[in-house]
Each structure stands twice: as C-alpha cells, then as structure tokens.
Amino acid sequence: MFASLFLTNIFWNMTSEERLKKQKDLIEEIGIYFDKEGFQPIAGRILGLLMVMDKERFTFDEIVEELQISKSSASITLRNLEMRGDIEYITLPGERKRYFQINRKDPLSVIEEFEKKIIKSKEIFDYVLELKEDQNSPNAVFFKELKSLTGLLLASFKKCKEEYKSSEK
Amino acid sequence: MFASLFLTNIFWNMTSEERLKKQKDLIEEIGIYFDKEGFQPIAGRILGLLMVMDKERFTFDEIVEELQISKSSASITLRNLEMRGDIEYITLPGERKRYFQINRKDPLSVIEEFEKKIIKSKEIFDYVLELKEDQNSPNAVFFKELKSLTGLLLASFKKCKEEYKSSEK
DNA sequence: TTTTTAGTTTATAAAGTTGTAAACTAAAAA
DNA sequence: TTTTTAGTTTACAACTTTATAAACTAAAAA
Numbered sequence: 001m002f003a004s005l006f007l008t009n010i011f012w013n014m015t016s017e018e019r020l021k022k023q024k025d026l027i028e029e030i031g032i033y034f035d036k037e038g039f040q041p042i043a044g045r046i047l048g049l050l051m052v053m054d055k056e057r058f059t060f061d062e063i064v065e066e067l068q069i070s071k072s073s074a075s076i077t078l079r080n081l082e083m084r085g086d087i088e089y090i091t092l093p094g095e096r097k098r099y100f101q102i103n104r105k106d107p108l109s110v111i112e113e114f115e116k117k118i119i120k121s122k123e124i125f126d127y128v129l130e131l132k133e134d135q136n137s138p139n140a141v142f143f144k145e146l147k148s149l150t151g152l153l154l155a156s157f158k159k160c161k162e163e164y165k166s167s168e169k
Numbered sequence: 170m171f172a173s174l175f176l177t178n179i180f181w182n183m184t185s186e187e188r189l190k191k192q193k194d195l196i197e198e199i200g201i202y203f204d205k206e207g208f209q210p211i212a213g214r215i216l217g218l219l220m221v222m223d224k225e226r227f228t229f230d231e232i233v234e235e236l237q238i239s240k241s242s243a244s245i246t247l248r249n250l251e252m253r254g255d256i257e258y259i260t261l262p263g264e265r266k267r268y269f270q271i272n273r274k275d276p277l278s279v280i281e282e283f284e285k286k287i288i289k290s291k292e293i294f295d296y297v298l299e300l301k302e303d304q305n306s307p308n309a310v311f312f313k314e315l316k317s318l319t320g321l322l323l324a325s326f327k328k329c330k331e332e333y334k335s336s337e338k
Numbered sequence: 339t340t341t342t343t344a345g346t347t348t349a350t351a352a353a354g355t356t357g358t359a360a361a362c363t364a365a366a367a368a
Numbered sequence: 369t370t371t372t373t374a375g376t377t378t379a380c381a382a383c384t385t386t387a388t389a390a391a392c393t394a395a396a397a398a
Contacts, residue, residue, distance in 0.1 A: 016302075019300055019302070022300055023300050026296060026297065026300060030293060033289075033293065038207050040385080040386065040387095041386080041387095042386080042387080051297055051308065051312075052297050052300060052301075054301065054302045054303065054306070056306060056307060056308050059344090060344065060345065061343090061344075061345090069387080069388090070387065070388050070389070071344090071345070071346085071388095071389095072346075072347080072348090072387075072388065072389080072390095073386080073387055073388070074345090075345065075346055075347085076346090076347095076386095076387090079346095096343070096344060096345090096395070096396070097343085097344070097345095098344085098345090101307075102308065102311075104307060104308070104311040107314050107315055107318040110315070110318060111318075111322070114283070120202075124199060124202065127195060128195065128220055128221050131188055131191055131192050131195060131221060132221075132223065133185075133188070133223045134223065137223070137225060138225060138270075138273060139220065139225050139271065139273070142271075142273040143220075145276050146276055146279070148333075148336070149276040149279060149280070149333060152329050152332055152333055152336075153280070153329055156325045156326070156328065156329040157325070159325065160321050160322055160325040163321055163325075164317075164318055164321055167317070167321075209355080209356065209357095210356080210357095211356080211357080228374090229374065229375065230373095230374075230375090238357080238358090239357065239358050239359070240358095240359095240374090240375070240376085241357075241358065241359080241360095241376075241377080241378090242356080242357050242358075243375090244375065244376055244377085245356095245357090245376090245377095248376095265365065265366070265373070265374060265375090266373085266374070266375095267374085267375090
C-alpha cells in the first residue's frame with residue numbers, strides 16, 4: 001500500500017502543495033497502521049503528524065487544530081504517548097507551551113523490544129514443557145523446536161546490535 | 170512471571186494432580202499473555218488449553234465444557250483462530266466431530282512474520298523521507314538511521330533462517 | 339487585580355467489543 | 369421417520385473504549 005504510493009511520486013518534483021497534500025494523506029495511512037498495531041486512532045494520527053510534517057514540533061493547540069480533535073482527547077492521548085516513550089516534549093525558555101515531537105530514541109531499543117518478546121515466549125515454552133507428561137508428544141517436540149529457534153534469534157539480534165554499533169562509529 | 174513459576178517446580182516430581190492444577194493455572198497465564206497481544210480473552214484461553222494439556226486434541230464440546238464458555242463463543246472464536254492459522258482441526262474416519270489442535274507450523278514462519286513487520290515499517294520510513302522537504306532535518310536523519318537498522322535486521326533474519334534449516338538436517 | 343493562556347479533569351454520549359441464550363440446521367443414528 | 373449429535377446463526381445484553389463538551393485550574397500577562 002505504501003509501496004504503491006511511493007512509486008507514483010518518485011519520478012517528478014512535487015510542488016509544496018502537492019507535498020503537503022501527500023503528507024496529510026500519509027498521516028491518515030500511518031494512523032491506520034498504528035491502529036492495527038493496537039494504538040487508538042487519535043494516537044496514531046498524532047504520531048503520523050509528528051513523523052511526516054516538515055515542521056517537526058507541535059504545541060498542544062496546534063495538534064488540536066491540525067487534527068480537529070478535542071482538547072481532552074489531545075490531553076489524554078499526549079500523556080499516554082509520552083508515558084509509553086513514543087513522544088517527548090521540550091519547552092522553550094520564557095514560554096509556558098510544550099512542544100511535542102517524536103522521541104528519536106536509540107534505534108537499538110527497537111531491537112531490544114524484539115528481544116524482550118522473544119524472551120517472554122521462550123519462558124512460556126519452558127514452562128509448558130516443564131508441565132508436559134510426555135516430553136515426546138507432538139506439542140512438546142514442537143515447543144522444543146520453537147525454543148531452539150528463539151536461541152538462534154537472540155544470538156542473531158546480539159550480532160545485529162554489534163554490527164549497528166560498529167557501523168555508527 | 171513465568172520464570173518465577175518455573176523455578177518453584179523444577180526441583181521435585183509433581184503428582185498428576187499437582188501437574189493438572191499447574192497446567193490449569195498456566196492456561197490462565199497464557200490467556201492473559203495473548204490478551205495483551207491483542208487476542209480476545211476466550212481466544213487466549215483456547216490457545217492455552219491446546220498448548221499446555223497432556224491431551225493435545227479437543228472436540229468442540231470438550232472445549233465448551235473445559236473452559237465453561239457458550240457454544241456460540243466457541244464456534245466464533247474457533248473459526249477465527251482457524252482462519253488466522255493459529256489452530257487447525259482434524260476429523261477421524263467415521264466421526265462427525267472435529268478435533269482441534271494448535272497449528273504446529275514451520276518455525277521459520279515465525280521469522281517470516283517478523284520480516285513482514287520490518288518490511289512494512291521500512292516502507293513507511295521510505296515514504297516519509299520521500300515527502301520531507303529537508304533531508305537533513307532531525308526526523309529525516311532519524312528515519313535514515315532506522316532504515317539502515319531494518320537492512321541489518323533483514324540480513325540477520327536471513328542468516329538465522331539458513332542456520333535453522335541447516336541445524337534441522 | 340483581572341484576564342488570558344495552556345492546558346486538565348469530570349461527566350457523559352456514542353460506538354464498538356465480547357459473550358450469551360435460544361432458535362435453528364444438516365448429517366448421522368436409532 | 370424420528371431423534372440425537374455437532375455444531376451455526378441471530379438477537380440481544382453487558383461491558384469497554386473512544387471521544388466530546390463543559391467546567392475547572394494554575395501560571396503568566398495586562
């Protein structure tokens with residue numbers, strides 16, 4: 001879906017208005033993407049806004065205005081996104097306003113999120129196996145296979161982190 | 170959480186009743202786990218049941234009875250889980266009943282699911298970058314970093330799949 | 339001191355999800 | 369042919385989520 005949009009644009013230079021239009025469309029697409037990932041619709045659109053626009057910092061009122069949402073929705077959703085670590089805000093000296101922006105955290109933390117999921121499922125497989133009467137039952141054999149896969153994946157993530165660190169230098 | 174349960178059991182041999190009790194508790198834990206992954210509560214408990222019990226195939230009525238749920242909930246949830254490819258059923262010759270069991274699919278498909286997610290996010294980063302006026306803005310630089318990470322991850326998954334295949338032989 | 343700014347909190351409406359009971363159906367058994 | 373088995377479908381109740389309007393608050397500006 002994103003790929004097809006991409007291919008329609010790469011061959012010409014857009015005007016500012018064309019780009020703005022496409023950015024607004026992309027915000028909606030990103031909103032739907034995050035929706036499917038389990039975020040609430042407004043959270044997805046806020047993330048989209050902060051990701052795609054040329055302006056990369058928005059105040060509370062600008063977000064309310066831009067996305068046409070209520071102040072209370074904005075207030076609650078911004079607090080949640082900040083607590084989850086997806087966005088952050090800065091304040092400028094002499095101003096009371098908060099400027100929200102995406103939290104550009106270390107890309108390695110993305111890998112670490114994957115790692116946590118793998119470790120969690122490995123724990124479940126271990127405990128299921130521990131409670132199986134017949135260690136050679138079809139499910140027991142299957143969970144052993146999955147366990148060996150988690151081992152490979154964790155090793156692979158480790159190498160990946162090292163490669164990324166060395167490519168940064 | 171699972172880890173702590175695990176450590177309390179490893180040092181003695183359980184009686185059948187103790188094991189059964191612990192298996193039922195684990196079904197609830199796995200239910201909560203899948204809940205958090207976005208499954209509905211009943212779906213999570215059905216998956217738990219089919220994963221942990223010594224008996225690894227259950228009929229419709231056994232599931233209804235075991236989990237104390239209505240036939241309609243069971244009917245709808247089993248259909249959804251089957252369509253998603255999480256469970257499957259077999260029929261025995263001369264019987265009309267369906268026997269449900271977890272779909273013990275190739276572990277490599279687990280990696281492939283991760284790969285799809287990575288590819289999807291790479292598409293988003295590409296399109297966001299395509300629409301950025303300033304290719305050196307903080308977000309643009311950040312998304313370029315994330316893109317290079319997706320490259321490393323995909324290469325890493327590829328190697329991981331090869332290792333797994335060769336370890337299987 | 340009063341007003342404005344920059345939000346937060348509360349109460350509630352609207353919509354969506356989850357699960358049930360009861361009626362229904364199609365195939366097999368009696 | 370009637371009854372039983374093995375579910376499915378429908379209608380609806382209960383609950384949860386999502387978003388809003390309106391009232392409120394605390395800090396800064398006028």
